Amino acid sequence: MIYSDGGKNMKLVRRQVNLIKCIIENPKVGIKELGKTMNVSMQTVKSDLQNIKGFMKDHDVTIEILPGNQLCIYGIENMPYVLKISELMLEFSLEKQIILMMLFNDSFVVLQDMADTLYVSKSLIEKIMASLLKKYPEELQSTRHHGIRSIASQIEKRSRFVEVMEPYVQGINFTKELKQFHVRHFPILQYIIPEYIIKGMKALHYLQSISAFIFTDEAICQFFLQIIYIQFCQRSKKTVYIETAFFDIIHGMQGEKEYLAVAKTICSILQIYDTNEQNYLCYLFMTLRKQKISDSTKFVREMRDVVGEIFRKIFERMSIDFNADQELMKGLSVHIYTTVLRRDLLKKFSLDYSWHDIKHQYPLGFEMAAVTAEVISSRFMYKPSNDEMTYLTLHFQAAIERMKNGEKKLRILVVCHYGMAAASLIAAKIERIFHMVEIADTISMQHFFQMKSFDADLVLSTENIEAKTIPVIYITPLLTQNELKQIRYFIEMHCINNLLALSIMHAAVIDVKDIRSRNEAIKIAATSLYKDKLVTENYLESVIERENISSTDIELIAIPHGNPDFVRESKLVILRLQEPVHWEISDVSYVFMFAVSKEQFMANFALFSTFYKKMVRSNIRTEIKKFGREDTKKFKKSLAHLLSL
Structure with missing residues (x-):
């Protein structure tokens, strides 16, 4: 089913988003094959196509069902963007609504009050709460006469808040996106008041003015969500306990002084005067993913032995020598350093495309990531998560594409909000496939918005951005066949x-x-x-x-x-x-x-x-x-x- 309110507050269920994804993967597929792939009936597929018809039309895509239950798709080049938007339109589950209520309340919440607030029955709340208590036994406490409350640590609450909210925030216009979330999914603006958003944007603008490092768009979103929730906690609660362990973690780490100075300024903007909070923000800056770092020498020096061992093992197993690839050396050094530092203290945040998508699209890069995971596990007693394996795969696949590189002529600007690994991969792959192009630069979406002129002929962007003076093509990190058709021809050897x-x-x-x-x-x-x-x-x-x-x-x-x-x-x-x-x-x-x-x-x-x-x-x-x-x-x-x- 698809839910809407005059078309403005449309909501999709996960099955409908998966249907869009299946069509992108194989545009020539029929109704019968789609049903088998998704394990649903042909009638369900037809019903879903009918229900999303208006949504697709709003984004210049029309899907017709031909005789023989085959599909005819008009505007297929817009499908990747439709998939991106559809993720934002996903119905916000009742389970997530309950989690947000717990994060915004320190005291016990009575189940009947929760049911009244969310406009559902008490019996449904009881059913979902039973599941949540099993899923998060160390974060929730239930008492018969009082109700239920969150007993998670402050850091766990912050990470959980970002985990729940991040899929619905793009970072193009935070104020507008929070208002949309408030209308579509959950009354968040009852808790996150305009003052928090204004100060959060001020802190964000300060962070973006620092030239020593540029965060990925993903990291920018995570940072903004963290600081608006931090403000809520600091203003609405009598005491906010932040673990003192963050001082020990950041002490002596690369860039400690620079990051700590930034953290102090951010705290001043937010009017928070807590040394432990400064140390936490310093740790956060160290571990959030960077688009670019002006000086990665320290990271390369620190991780030289680790990366050297990774390169040796890859050469032993695959006879591929990466020792001359300084860009890969730098990217891996920075990534592994922050990954090992981050460990499990902050929750992991997923890419729009799952690690299954990435490992199937780039199997050789994934094999190299698996070798890297072995070395990290052996050296640091830490097993990289699936998300970390995804980023490692992108680093290696970018290096593989550089090996296949050809001539460069047409200037292309790559705008990528996933980070340096994905941007580097897109750039290298485009240069390999199109022998008549060169990559002018790879930048974040936030950086793009700050540019006044463009020394390029074309922009390839992973977000739906607008530019009056230069053509823009929307792409994904996977560079699907439909996307490539817009910018090149591809002939398999x-x-x-x-x-x-x-x-x-x-x-x-x-x-x-x-x-x-x-x-x-x-x-x-x-x-x-x-x-x-x-x-x-x-x-x-x-x-x-x-x-x-x-x-x-x-x-x-x-x-x-x-x-x-x-x-x-x-x-x-x-x-x-x-x-x-x-x-x-x-x-x-x-x-x-x-x-x-x-x-x-x-x-x-x-x-x-x-x-x-x-x-x-x-x-x-x-x-x-x-x-x-x-x-x-x-x-x-x-x-x-x-x-x-």
Whole structure:
């Protein structure tokens, strides 16, 4: 269902947003395939398309259902922006509304009062509260005669507030966005008064005037949300306890004096005179992601041994040498330093695109991120989160794109609010694909708004910004096919397709009965390779270790692979399971183990990358279902033809 109030306060449910995303991934998909992908009926898909028709039309997109239940899409180039906007229109769940109420109240809240405030029944509140108490047992306290209250620490409350609010704030116009949130989702302006917003904007403008470091747009949003909530807490509560541990954390860290000076000025603007609060803000500035840092020498020096070990391990496993890439050295040094410093003291904040999207789009970069995670875990006893793996992947993929770089002529300005890793990746990828362009600069959205003139011919932006004197194309970090069609032509190299088809025709196809586990399936495939003397005995263990780092299953299929060092000769093994086996996330019926030798990996690492990218497409998996049980010869021929399209 879609909710609206005259079109101005429209709300979408998650299924409708997922429908938009599925259409972007495969514009030629039909109603039937969409239903299977989303696990809903064809009628539900048609109903959702009808319900979002007006919303799509408002953004110059029209979707018609043709005979045979196929789709005809007009304005498909606007779909990525529609997806971005749809995320902001998501219905704000009752669970999140309750969390906000808890964050704005120190005392106990009676369930009936909560139900009256949110215009729902008490029984519904009781049902959701039972779930919340299980989910956050250390943050909530329930007493029979008093009600419920938040007992989380002040730092946990701040992080939770940002976590709940951030998806609904873009940072283009904070005042307007908070008003929209107030009308659409929750009466937040009853708690965050205009004074807090005005002082927050003043503090923000001061922060943006500092040239020593430039925060990402994501970090700017997080900072603004933090300081408006800090003001609420400081003004509405008798005492605000901030842990003294932040002094010990920041003491002696890189840039301590500079960040502390900024924190003191911010506190002065907010009229908060608390040394512990200054130390907390100093810590916050240290850990928020930066778009650019004027002097990263200290970070590079501090992290030199760590990054050196990462580069050595990548070279040992993949024969790719990054030692000459100073930009990657700098980016990793700054990122790892702040990641290890941040650890779990602040909640993680997700990109618009999940780490599953990123690892499937950039499998080679993700493999390098997995190596980096091993080093970080070993050195610092800290396992990077999925979000951190996403950022690491972007750093490495940007370095890979730089390796493929070509000539530069047309000047393009990249405006990216995700940070230096994503901006660098977009820039490098554009330069590689378009041999007639050069990247004039990569900047944040906030920086763009401050520019008076542009030394560029085109702007590629991850936000829907306007510029009267220069054309702007909206893109995403994934640079989807529809986005690329607006700025270039793309021809996949025939040599990759031919090599891929050859690998499939030479593949070993094994039909398997009666297996119960992921590792059992992996063992069957790896043993087949070992018996043919194509891999060493260590390959099996390396595949399982790789799967333990990050599972390779997606819906119907899994694509496990191991260390190329243990592969004597490249070979693809395909298992067709009589009964699906639960892998990690999905029930898997087809296992594709592509053992790629180090020599072939060095000669053409795009082979593995292309194979992986194609296999994770929903339409590919849908087609595999259709011919998956054909005899071996027909199966391989159908698969080779499918992946060569």
